[in-house]
Amino acid sequence: MRYTSLIVTAASQRWLRAAMSEFCGYGSSVIGCDAEIAVENWLSESETPDNRCGASVLAFGFSAEALGKAIANRTGQCLMTCPTTAVFSGLPVAAPPTNSATDLQEKNKPEEIELGSYLRFFGDGYQKSKMIGERRFWRIPVMDGEFLIEESVGVGKGVAGGNFLIQSDTQMSGLEAAERAVDAIGSLAGVITPFPGGVVRSGSKVGSRYPGMKASTSHGFCPTLRGRVETLLADGVNCVYEIVIDGVNFEIVSKATKIGIEAAIGDGVLAISAGNYGGKLGKHHFHLHQVLGGCPETSVATR
Helix, strand or coil: CEEEEEEEEECCHHHHHHHHHHHCCCCCCCCCCCCEEEEEEEECHHHCCCCCEEEEEEEEECCHHHHHHHHHHHHHHHHCCCCCCEEEECCCCCCCCCCCCHHHHHHHCCCEEECHHHHHHHHCCCCEEEEECCEEEEEEEECCEEEEEECEEECEECEEEEEEEEEECCHHHHHHHHHHHHHHHCCCCCEECCCHHHCECCCEEECCCCCCCCEEECHHHCHHHECCECCCCCCCCCEEEEEEEEECCHHHHHHHHHHHHHHHCCCCEEEEECCCHHHCCCCEEEEHHHHCCCCCCCEEEEC
16 A cells, blocks of 8 residues: 655644544545545644644545545545644655656656645635745645645555454453553554544445445444354354555554554454454464464464
8 A cells, every 4th residue: 555644733732633533534445435544643833833732633545646636535535625734744755866867767756646736726826835844835825824735745654454253252342442452542642543433334345236336334244144144153152343544654553453452352353353354455474372472373364
């Protein structure tokens, strides 16, 4: 998967959270959404480029092109419209290596997303550019002043779709375990859990008996189907919640998986497993026993 990072600031926590609610909405799974997106970390005034409260956002997509379209649309509709916001790149575009061979330069050219250079046209000719160091920003006139936005943001290669499944005796014990896992993972930088509150109730499998459906309910983990299908549930399990993890590299997803599982363990949790989709969903495999420091046995495949 490809990922990018934005730093969004605002004049107050009220408007920062309003911006994040809109910008990260409908961003759970690229099966149906334009991007998997969530707040990575909330930032203090001392941690942002303009010394205002802010948030670091990570967004994942299948390609730089698809991600660029999603981020530009979301920024224009959800951030430029929100009072007092400004947008900075959390992953600046690096300069390609200098070489006289044009083809080598193109090969080494970093991927990037046009952002301010695309949205500046909303200024209808009244927009202005500003260089700060080697980074270009656009000042777009809006009705409360100016919307400041960086011209472009970098794109990196990340890992998305890491997951583990919490099997519990009751819905509430499972939900409490899932909340503990999400809170623990939230302490890490470079990783997000993009589903609502970080938790998935409708885990899916690849494909369906209905033509045109890319995914359908993971019937082996549905407690109400026990006795009708071949179950993958441990004895006594009546609820399963999935934690999906997207990260900037293999190592951070592995670390997030480990601390998430360790945090989830508690009363009512009868088993922890994973969806590995036959090991064919992606090239990165996280063997849960290995992640926890034991022998490889159960694994999850990721995009």
